[in-house]
Amino acid sequence: MEEGSATAKPRRATGRLCSTxxxxxxxxxxxxxxxxxxxxxxxxxxxxxxxNVIMDNNLxxxxxxxxxxxxxxxxxxxxxxxxxxxxRRHNYGLDLFLLSVDEGITGYRDDSLExxxxxxxxxxxxxxVVSYKDLxxxxxxxxxxxxxxxxxxxxxxxxxxxxxxxxxxxMKADKLVTGHNADDIAETVLxxxxxxxxxxLSRCTFITTGEDGPIPRCKPFKYxxxxxxxxxxxxxxxxYFSTECIYSPNAYRGFAREFIKDLExxxxxxxxxxxxxxxxxxxxxxxxxxxxxxxxxxxYISSQKLCKACLLLEGLNRGLPKLGIGRAxxxxxxxxxxxxxxxxxxxxxxxxxxKQCGTLDF
Amino acid sequence: MxxxxxxxxxxxxxxxxxxxxxxxxxxxxxxTVASLSVAGDSPPSSATxxxxxxxxxxxxxxxxxxxxxxxxxxxxxxxxxxLFGKFKLAVTTNAMISPTDNVLVAFSGGPASRVTLQFVxxxxxxxxxxxxxxxSQALPVFGVGVAFIDxxxxxxxxxxxxxxxxxxxxxIVSTLSPAHKELHIKPLxxxxxxxxxxxxxxxxxxxxxxxxxxxxxxxxxxxxxxxLQKIALDNGYSKLxxxxxxxxxxxxxxxxxxxxxxxxxxxxxxxxxARWEVPVVLPLRDCTAEELNQLCHLxxxxxxxxxxxxxxxINSLVSSxxxxxxxxxxxxxxxIVRTAEKLRPFCFNKFVEDTYHEFxxxxxxxxxxxxxxxxxxxxxxxxxxxxxxxxxxxxxxxRNILEKTQTLVENFTAHCCxxxxxxxxxxxxxxxxxxxxxLPQSVTVxxxxxTSDHSQLRELIDDCLLVDDDNDDDDDDGT
Numbered sequence: 001m002e003e004g005s006a007t008a009k010p011r012r013a014t015g016r017l018c019s020t021x022x023x024x025x026x027x028x029x030x031x032x033x034x035x036x037x038x039x040x041x042x043x044x045x046x047x048x049x050x051x052n053v054i055m056d057n058n059l060x061x062x063x064x065x066x067x068x069x070x071x072x073x074x075x076x077x078x079x080x081x082x083x084x085x086x087x088r089r090h091n092y093g094l095d096l097f098l099l100s101v102d103e104g105i106t107g108y109r110d111d112s113l114e115x116x117x118x119x120x121x122x123x124x125x126x127x128x129v130v131s132y133k134d135l136x137x138x139x140x141x142x143x144x145x146x147x148x149x150x151x152x153x154x155x156x157x158x159x160x161x162x163x164x165x166x167x168x169x170x171m172k173a174d175k176l177v178t179g180h181n182a183d184d185i186a187e188t189v190l191x192x193x194x195x196x197x198x199x200x201l202s203r204c205t206f207i208t209t210g211e212d213g214p215i216p217r218c219k220p221f222k223y224x225x226x227x228x229x230x231x232x233x234x235x236x237x238x239x240y241f242s243t244e245c246i247y248s249p250n251a252y253r254g255f256a257r258e259f260i261k262d263l264e265x266x267x268x269x270x271x272x273x274x275x276x277x278x279x280x281x282x283x284x285x286x287x288x289x290x291x292x293x294x295x296x297x298x299x300y301i302s303s304q305k306l307c308k309a310c311l312l313l314e315g316l317n318r319g320l321p322k323l324g325i326g327r328a329x330x331x332x333x334x335x336x337x338x339x340x341x342x343x344x345x346x347x348x349x350x351x352x353x354x355k356q357c358g359t360l361d362f
Numbered sequence: 363m364x365x366x367x368x369x370x371x372x373x374x375x376x377x378x379x380x381x382x383x384x385x386x387x388x389x390x391x392x393x394t395v396a397s398l399s400v401a402g403d404s405p406p407s408s409a410t411x412x413x414x415x416x417x418x419x420x421x422x423x424x425x426x427x428x429x430x431x432x433x434x435x436x437x438x439x440x441x442x443x444x445l446f447g448k449f450k451l452a453v454t455t456n457a458m459i460s461p462t463d464n465v466l467v468a469f470s471g472g473p474a475s476r477v478t479l480q481f482v483x484x485x486x487x488x489x490x491x492x493x494x495x496x497x498s499q500a501l502p503v504f505g506v507g508v509a510f511i512d513x514x515x516x517x518x519x520x521x522x523x524x525x526x527x528x529x530x531x532x533x534i535v536s537t538l539s540p541a542h543k544e545l546h547i548k549p550l551x552x553x554x555x556x557x558x559x560x561x562x563x564x565x566x567x568x569x570x571x572x573x574x575x576x577x578x579x580x581x582x583x584x585x586x587x588x589x590l591q592k593i594a595l596d597n598g599y600s601k602l603x604x605x606x607x608x609x610x611x612x613x614x615x616x617x618x619x620x621x622x623x624x625x626x627x628x629x630x631x632x633x634x635x636a637r638w639e640v641p642v643v644l645p646l647r648d649c650t651a652e653e654l655n656q657l658c659h660l661x662x663x664x665x666x667x668x669x670x671x672x673x674x675x676i677n678s679l680v681s682s683x684x685x686x687x688x689x690x691x692x693x694x695x696x697x698i699v700r701t702a703e704k705l706r707p708f709c710f711n712k713f714v715e716d717t718y719h720e721f722x723x724x725x726x727x728x729x730x731x732x733x734x735x736x737x738x739x740x741x742x743x744x745x746x747x748x749x750x751x752x753x754x755x756x757x758x759x760x761r762n763i764l765e766k767t768q769t770l771v772e773n774f775t776a777h778c779c780x781x782x783x784x785x786x787x788x789x790x791x792x793x794x795x796x797x798x799x800x801l802p803q804s805v806t807v808x809x810x811x812x813t814s815d816h817s818q819l820r821e822l823i824d825d826c827l828l829v830d831d832d833n834d835d836d837d838d839d840g841t
Binding site: 189190192193194195196197198201255259262263266267269270272273274276277278279280281282283284285287 | 576615616618619620621622623624625627628675676679683686687690694697698700701702703704705706707753781784
């Protein structure tokens with residue numbers, strides 16, 4: 001197996017020294033480069049790489065009010081910590097605060113929110129929590145009870161994106177940062193290839209998105225490995241909530257995640273290579289791309305008449321849980337689907353069908 | 363073709379629905395038939411309930427349960443016609459084979475290349491029949507040759523196995539009558555050296571210098587292509603037919619993505635690849651490996667049992683990943699290839715205009731490159747090892763290196779894409795030097811050869827040159 005590091009490791013008979021400072025004892029092997037490194041140098045290189053990404057991509061401007069999306073998980077905890085640290089160290093001049101979303105998942109989200117509340121105190125960053133119940137009138141528990149476990153991640157993901165934007169707007173933020181890491185983006189690139197979603201494939205590697213919308217959002221961890229984030233949190237003893245969402249086992253993303261974990265073992269740089277491939281994909285001029293407009297109901301950006309959140313919500317409220325799931329037929333997708341469903345419900349007398357087949361409709 | 367709605371009710375299968383971006387009836391036809399694959403998923407039809415007999419979904423012929431049946435619920439004859447139809451469509455829509463062509467079929471012994479050989483043969487027979495029947499006999503019948511690469515120099519199996527294999531191939535090709543097909547069996551080491559012993563040594567040295575398992579596998583692929591090109595060039599063939607099917611292309615899409623080759627990927631998945639001296643075409647691109655396997659089984663087409671070397675590479679990881687996806691949803695491979703189809707192909711994915719171009723119907727003229735256009739094959743810089751076009755950042759770093767004086771080796775490595783640089787080129791100046799010396803000349807010449815190459819280099823650095831002309835230095839004595 002090819003070693004990623006180009007630096008020669010010093011050959012010592014006793015113990016291994018850090019390949020960067022050559023002074024302190026090596027405490028870990030960097031997942032990204034497999035080089036042996038001590039704790040202090042690891043902190044330094046981890047933080048410096050993120051700082052360079054922020055600088056090279058002009059992610060922030062001095063004086064901006066930035067919402068840090070915080071779930072209490074390792075990515076967002078490390079994000080809050082590092083952003084706060086770099087803001088101080090390099091004088092970004094940013095006004096940071098934590099923004100959290102309560103999806104209403106008992107035994108999961110209520111626990112992780114406790115973590116975020118602790119982060120608020122530990123990092124000295126004010127916290128704002130927005131809930132699905134307040135925004136949409138539904139908690140994830142209620143949604144799962146209604147639609148089952150097959151497409152719940154679709155609902156949650158769509159609702160959360162809007163919730164973050166709304167929360168950020170409420171708090172008068174100029175920008176939103178999320179803790180999406182290199183593994184996440186690589187998974188998304190693969191997923192979009194598997195699904196044939198050329199529109200998303202062309203956008204998913206952008207470090208900043210939504211610049212033409214109300215709240216641009218960026219991903220400073222775009223090139224940071226998930227394993228390194230975990231290592232950083234572990235060595236720094238950062239307080240985070242590490243349980244997986246109780247509704248997630250059926251997510252299709254798991255397929256891609258498993259593959260990437262195997263890949264990383266074989267060739268660590270493959271994760272960055274996938275991102276590079278994603279950045280280099282050029283769409284054919286003959287491919288039709290969706291046009292960006294606004295939702296008729298709520299004004300959110302949307303390529304269809306109604307934005308996905310409104311569509312899904314409509315489905316929930318009218319007892320049509322498959323509304324917005326799967327591809328729309330023609331441009332009048334909403335109307336056609338509603339007609340078909342109404343006809344079918346009348347015929348069978350049932351109002352809510354549970355999804356049977358294992359299709360990948362998102 | 364049978365429609366997916368044939369069973370009544372709405373079809374819920376995701377692979378049956380067209381996305382908004384798709385257009386074209388070809389797609390729809392392909393998809394509706396594809397949606398029939400995997401009889402296991404769809405509910406039992408009325409024909410099978412309570413009986414051992416099934417009806418072919420296309421011709422309605424009742425097929426006995428014992429008779430071999432294809433996956434789509436088609437009888438053997440309809441299935442065969444369906445696959446041949448896809449082959450023929452690919453060939454005619456892309457003007458792959460012209461009457462004056464001499465096509466070389468790359469034969470590995472696997473199901474895909476076996477079917478390619480079979481279908482090309484059938485097409486040739488049809489042409490021959492037409493030619494015999496026609497009065498004028500103006501349009502000739504295209505010629506077909508078969509190429510097999512003998513890899514015994516690097517194989518792990520016993521040497522006498524290869525003789526058995528070669529005998530098998532000869533027998534397969536001889537069954538393809540009437541039209542005679544030349545069989546070319548060339549050892550892989552041929553590209554390293556004309557002498558067999560020297561070639562073997564050099565080839566093994568070459569492969570031993572590549573330490574990365576994936577790099578070695580990929581490098582062997584590139585050497586195979588070089589060998590095929592050599593066979594084609596030496597024997598006057600005008601086209602090279604590969605049996606790459608949907609499944610292999612789907613795996614390639616994923617593995618290229620994983621190796622950071624997102625820029626060059628679209629060039630590898632099209633029907634036509636004209637960046638090689640002998641253009642490469644993929645007539646079976648729209649058939650899955652499962653379909654081809656089925657056909658070989660149904661028709662009793664003989665396959666070679668070659669010992670596969672155990673693989674612990676990214677390619678094998680990707681293969682098993684795609685296999686898992688296929689188990690979960692059989693049309694996933696097709697979707698992956700379709701995604702890659704939406705990416706921008708390169709200018710070399712069209713044939714260069716030749717004399718045949720005048721005979722091509724106007725609707726197919728777009729399949730040829732317009733050389734009056736500024737988009738010519740020269741506008742892309744190709745990696746000398748894998749042939750991938752270099753992306754903008756790679757060209758930029760090449761430009762930076764060309765501005766300084768460099769050795770032959772440095773010049774060569776500067777032209778290599780980042781993927782080959784990482785997984786194939788040895789690290790360390792000494793091993794890199796040695797690697798360069800054992801590289802086949804056909805590889806190194808792609809960088810240092812010819813005036814066309816010089817002008818290509820010049821194009822890259824033109825904006826930095828201070829003299830207009832190479833002859834200017836002669837005139838500086840002043841007047």
